Amino acid sequence: xxxxxxxxxxxxxxxxxxxxxxYEALLVAMREAQALPxxxxxxxxxxxxxxxxxxREAGQPKSRGRRSAETEALFSRFTSERVAADERIASIxxxxxxxxxxxxxxxxPQIMELPARILxxxxxxxxxGVNLIVVGTNAFAAYEIEARERFARGLxxxxxxxxxxxxxxxxxxxxxxxxxxxxxxxxLFSALKKVDSSFRLNKARPYQAINNNxxxxxxxxxPSVMKTLSASEVFSTAAIPEQEWLxxxxxxxxxxxxxxxxxxxxxxxxxxxxxxHKLWLAKKPTRRADKKDKDARQGELLLSxxxxxxxxxxxxxxxxxxxxxxxxxxxxxxxxxxNKFVPGKTGAxxxx
Numbered sequence: 001x002x003x004x005x006x007x008x009x010x011x012x013x014x015x016x017x018x019x020x021x022x023y024e025a026l027l028v029a030m031r032e033a034q035a036l037p038x039x040x041x042x043x044x045x046x047x048x049x050x051x052x053x054x055x056r057e058a059g060q061p062k063s064r065g066r067r068s069a070e071t072e073a074l075f076s077r078f079t080s081e082r083v084a085a086d087e088r089i090a091s092i093x094x095x096x097x098x099x100x101x102x103x104x105x106x107x108x109p110q111i112m113e114l115p116a117r118i119l120x121x122x123x124x125x126x127x128x129g130v131n132l133i134v135v136g137t138n139a140f141a142a143y144e145i146e147a148r149e150r151f152a153r154g155l156x157x158x159x160x161x162x163x164x165x166x167x168x169x170x171x172x173x174x175x176x177x178x179x180x181x182x183x184x185x186x187x188l189f190s191a192l193k194k195v196d197s198s199f200r201l202n203k204a205r206p207y208q209a210i211n212n213n214x215x216x217x218x219x220x221x222x223p224s225v226m227k228t229l230s231a232s233e234v235f236s237t238a239a240i241p242e243q244e245w246l247x248x249x250x251x252x253x254x255x256x257x258x259x260x261x262x263x264x265x266x267x268x269x270x271x272x273x274x275x276x277h278k279l280w281l282a283k284k285p286t287r288r289a290d291k292k293d294k295d296a297r298q299g300e301l302l303l304s305x306x307x308x309x310x311x312x313x314x315x316x317x318x319x320x321x322x323x324x325x326x327x328x329x330x331x332x333x334x335x336x337x338x339n340k341f342v343p344g345k346t347g348a349x350x351x352x
Contacts, residue, residue: 005144005147005149005151005152005301005305006149006150006151006348007148007149008108008145008148008149008150011106012108013108013148015099015102015103015106015108016103016108016254018099018146019096019099019100019103019255019256019257019263020030020255022068022092022095022096022099022263023096023255023263024255025092025107025253026089026092026093026096026263027123027124027265029085029088029092030089030124031045031124031126032085033082033085033086033089034124036078036081036082036085037053037054037055037078037263038053038054038055038056039054040052040053040054040074040075040078040079041223042067042075047142048066048067049066049067050063050065050066050067051063051065051066051067051071051074051075052064053078060347061200069245082112094210096263097261100257100261100262100263101256101261103142103256104257104261106340108141108145108257109140109141109144109145109150109152109256109257109303110141110256110258110259110264111138111141111256111258111259111264111266112138112158112258112259113258113259113260113262114161114195114196114215115138115161115258115260115264116260116263116264117195117196117262117263118161118192118195118217118260119134119264119265119266120189120262120263120264120265121191121194121195122187122188122191123265125187125190125191127187127188127191127228128265128267129166129173129251129253129267130166130167130173130174131165131166131167131172131183131187132163132164132165132166132187132188132219132267133154133164133166133171133246133251133267133268133269134161134162134163134164134267134268135162135163135164135220135243135246135268135269135274136158136159136160136162136163136218137155137157137162137298138158138161138162138266138296139265139266139269139274140152140155140298140302140325141256142252142253142254142256142264142266142267142268142304143252143256143268143271143274143302143305145256146254146309146310146313147272147305147306147308147309147310148254148309149305149308149309151301151302151304151305152298152301152302154298155294155298155301159214159215159216160215160216160217160218161215161216161217161218162217162218162220163188163218163219163220163231164221164243164246164247164269164343165219165220165221165222165225165228166225166247167183167225167228167229167236168224168225168228169222169224169225169247170248171247171248171249171250171251171255171269171270173251173267176319182208182320183228183229183230184230184232185230185232185233186230186232186233186234186235187230187237188209188217188219188343189201189209189234190234192209192211192217194270196211198211198212198213199211199217199236199269201235202216205218206235206236206237207219207220207235207236207237207238208235209235219235219237220237220240220241220243221237221238221239221243222239222240222241222243222244222246222247223239223240223241223244224244224247225247226239242277242280242281242284243279245273245276245325245328246269246270246273246274246277248269248270248273249268249269249270249272249314250270250313250314251267251268251269251270252267252268252270252271253265253266253268254265254266270314271302271305271306271310271314272303272306272314272316272320272329274302275298275299275300275302275303275306276299276303276324276328276331276335277299277328278295278296278298279295279296279299279300279303279331279334279335280299280327280328280331281295281298281299282295282296299331299335300335300338302336303335304339307339307341316332316341316343316348317343317344318343318344320343321343
């Protein structure tokens, strides 16, 4: 197997950085706009004018009071803030669209359209990286950006979408008091229904939602974070011990492009743990046979990319090796033997 990928050029990396910068700015602008009322208007009731506001989350409009200097000022402030927010979103969107067009032209790492839409919705709601991380094949686009190299071509196609629950885990991107606060409803299912109303729970696999086109989205949960699921969670998830490995280390976030030219934010597990997890999955007796070869190749390529391109941020040194559970230590040792890799105190690269 050729473990060396195609390096991303300085121009590639510039476009990647610009795309990320514009997306993150747009996310802030959209959240600010979302915090505003959807609209405000005056309504005459019993001969008097009242100011009403409409918010997306509220079923009914809310009165802000009778017309007065105070409500006139409130309406004027809302109007100017709404105009400014819309202009800011339009300006950033135009610049991002140009960057995304260049991204697509350069054929940089991409994911499919539907998972990109789901990820944007989760990100806008504040769930991505706080409650949920991407733990399946879609994560590899982010790893290629981190490695500054194309190494997973042909292994990044997928007709399903795996998300891991991370609320309450050390890798979650919010303070502990936020992560462990009271949660209502099902964040993932709510986002899925917003993106595509045809999504429904699969009765045969209650940890999975499926839409009218047969696209599958699965919620996978480690035992340690089962307690942080909402009491009203609609997915019926079973604790999966090996998901614990994907909650270790340091996650990473990158913004990539979807096939339709829209942005796709990705928060994914530590690449070292993901690579070893994939190698372990390839040998799991209950793993679907048609997925095992892909798992093995993904794990092999990802670990090689980590050793070659992702140190010192993700060192595979003696300290890391000593932290591995027995199941993954066997996989690491076998991989290291195949590739003549010798872990050093600072992530040795003697083998290149």
